[in-house]
Amino acid sequence: MSSEAPAQPFQGLASVRRFLSYTGGLTLLLGDATRYIVSMRFRFTEVIHQAYFLGVESAPIIILTSGFTGMVISLEAAAQAVAYGFSTLIGGSVAFGELRELGPILTGIVFAGRAGAAVTAQLGSMVVTEQVEALESMGVSPAKVLVAPRLLACVLTVPMLTIFADIVGVTAGFLMALIQVHLPGAIYWRSVQQTVIMSDFTKGLFKAAVFGLIVGLVACYEGLRARGGAEGVGKVTTHAVVTSIILIFAFNFLLSFLIF
Amino acid sequence: MLDEHVAGHREIVPDPPPGDIAIRLQCVELRYGPKIVLSDCSMDCQRGEITCVIGLSGAGKSTILRVINGLRHASRGHVFVNGDETTHLSDRKLNEIRRKMGFAFQYSALFDSLTVGENVAYPLWEHTELNPTEIRERVEKTLETLGLEGVDKRMPSELSGGMQKRVGFARAVVNDPEIILFDEPTTGLDPIMTHVITETIQNIQKRLKATCVVVSHDMPSVYRVADNIAMLFEGTIIENGPVQQIKASRNPIVQQFLEGSEDGPIPL
Ligand SMILES: Nc1ncnc2c1ncn2[C@@H]1O[C@H](COP(=O)(O)OP(=O)(O)OP(=O)(O)O)[C@@H](O)[C@H]1O
Numbered sequence: 179m180s181s182e183a184p185a186q187p188f189q190g191l192a193s194v195r196r197f198l199s200y201t202g203g204l205t206l207l208l209g210d211a212t213r214y215i216v217s218m219r220f221r222f223t224e225v226i227h228q229a230y231f232l233g234v235e236s237a238p239i240i241i242l243t244s245g246f247t248g249m250v251i252s253l254e255a256a257a258q259a260v261a262y263g264f265s266t267l268i269g270g271s272v273a274f275g276e277l278r279e280l281g282p283i284l285t286g287i288v289f290a291g292r293a294g295a296a297v298t299a300q301l302g303s304m305v306v307t308e309q310v311e312a313l314e315s316m317g318v319s320p321a322k323v324l325v326a327p328r329l330l331a332c333v334l335t336v337p338m339l340t341i342f343a344d345i346v347g348v349t350a351g352f353l354m355a356l357i358q359v360h361l362p363g364a365i366y367w368r369s370v371q372q373t374v375i376m377s378d379f380t381k382g383l384f385k386a387a388v389f390g391l392i393v394g395l396v397a398c399y400e401g402l403r404a405r406g407g408a409e410g411v412g413k414v415t416t417h418a419v420v421t422s423i424i425l426i427f428a429f430n431f432l433l434s435f436l437i438f
Numbered sequence: 439m440l441d442e443h444v445a446g447h448r449e450i451v452p453d454p455p456p457g458d459i460a461i462r463l464q465c466v467e468l469r470y471g472p473k474i475v476l477s478d479c480s481m482d483c484q485r486g487e488i489t490c491v492i493g494l495s496g497a498g499k500s501t502i503l504r505v506i507n508g509l510r511h512a513s514r515g516h517v518f519v520n521g522d523e524t525t526h527l528s529d530r531k532l533n534e535i536r537r538k539m540g541f542a543f544q545y546s547a548l549f550d551s552l553t554v555g556e557n558v559a560y561p562l563w564e565h566t567e568l569n570p571t572e573i574r575e576r577v578e579k580t581l582e583t584l585g586l587e588g589v590d591k592r593m594p595s596e597l598s599g600g601m602q603k604r605v606g607f608a609r610a611v612v613n614d615p616e617i618i619l620f621d622e623p624t625t626g627l628d629p630i631m632t633h634v635i636t637e638t639i640q641n642i643q644k645r646l647k648a649t650c651v652v653v654s655h656d657m658p659s660v661y662r663v664a665d666n667i668a669m670l671f672e673g674t675i676i677e678n679g680p681v682q683q684i685k686a687s688r689n690p691i692v693q694q695f696l697e698g699s700e701d702g703p704i705p706l
């Protein structure tokens with residue numbers, strides 16, 4: 179017993195150190211990649227290629243999740259609204275929740291699971307098959323040719339997917355209200371217009387861009403950290419998804435607190 | 439005993455080589471965690487000559503090439519490449535040096551998302567101002583000399599191991615580097631291809647006056663290409679000199695290795 183007691187502060191210290199070195203590593207990588215992005219020293223075609231690849235991969239899942247979410251909010255709201263005679267509020271409540279919170283956050287999470295995992299697995303396997311070392315050995319920075327385009331692609335793609343999610347979510351909400359309580363379209367859409375303002379939409383997109391940055395950065399960082407074969411790649415991939423989802427929730431709270 | 443201990447940890451005074459030495463390792467120590475892979479490893483590579491590094495599997499031969507290229511940093515000692523101390527260089531300076539260096543990896547390390555042609559063209563894209571037609575011509579010519587005509591549209595995964603090896607070789611030499619590092623360029627190749635590769639190394643070296651470091655187990659091809667041989671044993675260069683000197687070495691470890699016999703000081 180007595181021999182275990184002094185170990186605890188050191189364990190605490192070790193995890194603090196791990197946390198600091200992790201955030202430090204993320205920051206350095208972000209700095210490196212940003213340098214190449216702002217000085218335009220990256221292949222733009224690669225960004226388009228990545229954005230297309232990552233966006234197309236995630237789009238179907240995002241459409242499904244946001245469609246179902248829009249429907250379920252509408253379902254709940256419709257039942258309450260009809261009972262209390264507030265059916266003019268259905269459209270507003272769906273759009274408000276979708277644009278400000280659910281659209282960005284669901285897109286971010288799905289993107290982390292689908293695109294983020296793909297990026298980590300790809301970079302991770304490039305590390306363990308020495309492809310990243312081959313790049314470095316030529317004097318080419320992985321931050322420039324691998325990280326910068328992927329990061330930019332993520333930052334651009336998540337807001338675009340979020341627009342999709344918003345549209346699908348609100349429309350699915352309308353369909354649900356129509357089927358469930360036969361709410362006329364005019365009332366639903368007027369309620370949407372009266373409740374949400376443009377900045378709800380743009381702030382939602384800003385959050386989405388931040389989530390894209392989080393997913394891209396964590397995915398690249400974890401991928402480049404992979405060691406020791408296929409097992410190592412699997413480990414960092416799981417880790418990347420879990421870390422980015424936690425960070426998305428944390429930053430969602432922080433951003434909602436700060437900008438709304 | 440105490441003196442030895444102190445001497446072991448004293449700073450090693452950097453000793454920059456004269457101009458005819460392209461690469462110098464001076465008392466390099468390299469660790470992976472607690473494991474010491476290279477210790478007190480010193481070696482000179484003459485400019486414009488071919489130095490072969492030989493040694494047992496796991497001796498640290500690939501690690502030496504990585505240290506020369508700056509992919510691994512020595513925990514002690516100094517590395518000079520073309521007169522520059524590379525151990526403490528900034529990434530940008532290091533990358534400048536690396537641009538003039540080719541590295542053919544032991545396991546090829548081809549970019550699996552690019553075609554063979556794109557793989558070989560990669561250093562040209564990144565570091566030269568050549569236009570696409572010139573790049574294509576260069577790539578085709580290089581692939582041709584290695585018996586790989588017509589594969590440039592294929593993906594690396596569609597090639598055999600030996601073909602991948604030659605593509606990696608092509609990628610390392612395509613932009614006419616000043617220094618070329620070959621990690622076991624002939625391992626796993628048939629005798630004819632071994633001959634082709636050996637000859638290509640000699641031709642490149644003659645044409646470019648490049649400094650080559652070749653890691654190899656294959657003694658016949660070592661004897662054919664090498665100007666100098668360095669024998670690595672347990673992380674240290676135990677013998678380094680012209681081919682004749684190595685052949686005549688009295689060191690029992692070198693003798694045993696060259697003869698490939700079971701009896702001798704090398705533990706099996
Ligand atoms: N990334 C690494 N992490 C830990 N140890 C490593 C790593 N890379 C190499 N080693 C160790 O370093 C030693 C030297 O490895 P190296 O690859 O340089 O050997 P080698 O002489 O090239 O062998 P071979 O002829 O089999 O290719 C080995 O004992 C190996 O276990």
Ligand SMILES: [Mg+2]
Nearest residue numbers: 499500544621
């Ligand atoms: Mg090796």
